Amino acid sequence: MADSVSIEAAGVGKRYCRSLRLATLYGVQDGLKRAVGLKTGGEPLRSGEFWAVRDLSFQLRRGECLGVIGPNGAGKSTLLKMLSGSVLADQGKIRVAGRIGAMIEAGGGLQPLLTGTENVYAYAAQQGYSTAQAQAMLPRIVEFADLQGQMDKPVKQFSSGMQVRLGFSLLAHFPPDVILLDEVLAVSDARFRAKCLNRIPQLMQHSALVFVSHSMPQVARVCTAVAVLDKGACIFQGRDVPKGIDAYYAVCEPDIPPVSSGTGQAKLLDCRLLLDGQPLQGALPYGRELALALDLSAKAAEAPTLSLTITNPELNNIIQCDSAFSGFRLPADGARHQVLAELGPLHLNPGLYFLSLTVANEASGEILLRSDNFAKLRVAGEYFGHAPVQIAGRWTLD
Numbered sequence: 001m002a003d004s005v006s007i008e009a010a011g012v013g014k015r016y017c018r019s020l021r022l023a024t025l026y027g028v029q030d031g032l033k034r035a036v037g038l039k040t041g042g043e044p045l046r047s048g049e050f051w052a053v054r055d056l057s058f059q060l061r062r063g064e065c066l067g068v069i070g071p072n073g074a075g076k077s078t079l080l081k082m083l084s085g086s087v088l089a090d091q092g093k094i095r096v097a098g099r100i101g102a103m104i105e106a107g108g109g110l111q112p113l114l115t116g117t118e119n120v121y122a123y124a125a126q127q128g129y130s131t132a133q134a135q136a137m138l139p140r141i142v143e144f145a146d147l148q149g150q151m152d153k154p155v156k157q158f159s160s161g162m163q164v165r166l167g168f169s170l171l172a173h174f175p176p177d178v179i180l181l182d183e184v185l186a187v188s189d190a191r192f193r194a195k196c197l198n199r200i201p202q203l204m205q206h207s208a209l210v211f212v213s214h215s216m217p218q219v220a221r222v223c224t225a226v227a228v229l230d231k232g233a234c235i236f237q238g239r240d241v242p243k244g245i246d247a248y249y250a251v252c253e254p255d256i257p258p259v260s261s262g263t264g265q266a267k268l269l270d271c272r273l274l275l276d277g278q279p280l281q282g283a284l285p286y287g288r289e290l291a292l293a294l295d296l297s298a299k300a301a302e303a304p305t306l307s308l309t310i311t312n313p314e315l316n317n318i319i320q321c322d323s324a325f326s327g328f329r330l331p332a333d334g335a336r337h338q339v340l341a342e343l344g345p346l347h348l349n350p351g352l353y354f355l356s357l358t359v360a361n362e363a364s365g366e367i368l369l370r371s372d373n374f375a376k377l378r379v380a381g382e383y384f385g386h387a388p389v390q391i392a393g394r395w396t397l398d
């Protein structure tokens with residue numbers, strides 16, 4: 001292995017058994033085989049067994065951050081546990097150069113019976129730092145974790161968010177050669193999450209990172225490569241992180257049904273997506289103008305405004321187009337009206353989106369109709385960017 005490679009995984013796999021009874025039996029059989037010097041794990045799957053991770057290979061160097069993404073049960077945590085050494089691989093080889101720091105669960109790497117301060121000394125010693133170095137670093141660790149006044153109690157009395165703060169702060173101030181992070185930031189508040197995400201590029205100067213997350217914006221921000229797992233198999237691997245994220249969304253493409261709510265005074269009777277005045281066939285090419293023909297009716301005292309929202313597959317709002325901007329209002333006479341909403345060119349990343357509509361009384365805020373996910377929109381294009389909206393801009397030398 002070249003010196004600069006911090007983690008090398010070659011054809012790594014882990015098998016588990018669905019039945020506890022069979023798993024116990026296989027455990028005894030494997031133990032006996034190993035006792036007489038026979039290798040285990042290489043044989044075909046036995047009854048009830050499945051591959052939690054299969055045939056995964058990658059190399060990771062300092063300065064790199066591999067995002068491991070995939071649906072629930074895809075094998076992400078199993079992979080991290082194999083990399084950390086807490087679970088033995090049944091297939092392939094893992095080599096890690098140097099020290100590992102793992103946050104595979106809140107409190108991982110911390111000693112629950114020791115106080116926060118004692119944990120700082122214990123962790124520093126474990127990573128090969130002296131007591132004097134730990135003492136010098138202590139104020140910065142406490143400040144980063146925002147745990148002033150809390151460090152004298154045992155870590156088992158910390159909330160899970162506080163444990164993550166201390167655990168991450170230790171990694172940040174005594175960076176090991178390899179850092180494994182498993183979805184830990186999910187329990188932190190927005191402020192600390194932002195602090196950690198901001199710190200990761202600095203950590204990468206010292207360490208190679210493996211980052212498991214279900215938050216695609218976080219993955220897009222910090223990862224230099226991604227591996228997408230599905231049922232234990234790696235279905236995408238590479239440096240094109242946005243393309244990997246798209247592969248992830250394709251695997252767990254949400255089947256989100258349309259949902260309606262509101263007072264019921266407005267109705268969405270029909271909707272057509274248009275490209276160049278014609279019904280949109282298939283995907284909208286990147287950057288092209290989208291229009292919507294909406295058949296609507298409303299019966300109310302005031303003419304309501306219309307608001308269209310485009311969301312990503314996680315239903316995060318990406319674009320909003322509100323008719324109040326242009327002063328447009330839907331007649332509230334109870335008759336059926338066809339409304340043309342021209343959204344202009346959409347510079348959305350290729351992928352899947354959903355459309356939602358709100359019909360509301362602007363003055364009172366009363367919602368006459370909220371129609372969520374009433375249509376799906378697929379955007380097609382070659383260029384995948386790190387943010388949901390990609391604009392060309394105009395670049396010139398002054």
Ligand SMILES: Nc1ncnc2c1ncn2[C@@H]1O[C@H](COP(=O)(O)OP(=O)(O)OP(=O)(O)O)[C@@H](O)[C@H]1O
Nearest residue numbers: 016017018052070071072073074075076077078079
């Ligand atoms: N100790 C175990 N014994 C048996 N099966 C297990 C064990 N640990 C994990 N599994 C199974 O292995 C598969 C992969 O689990 P893993 O925890 O690695 O998934 P994951 O991708 O991390 O999921 P999530 O996103 O839900 O955290 C799942 O089917 C899980 O039920």
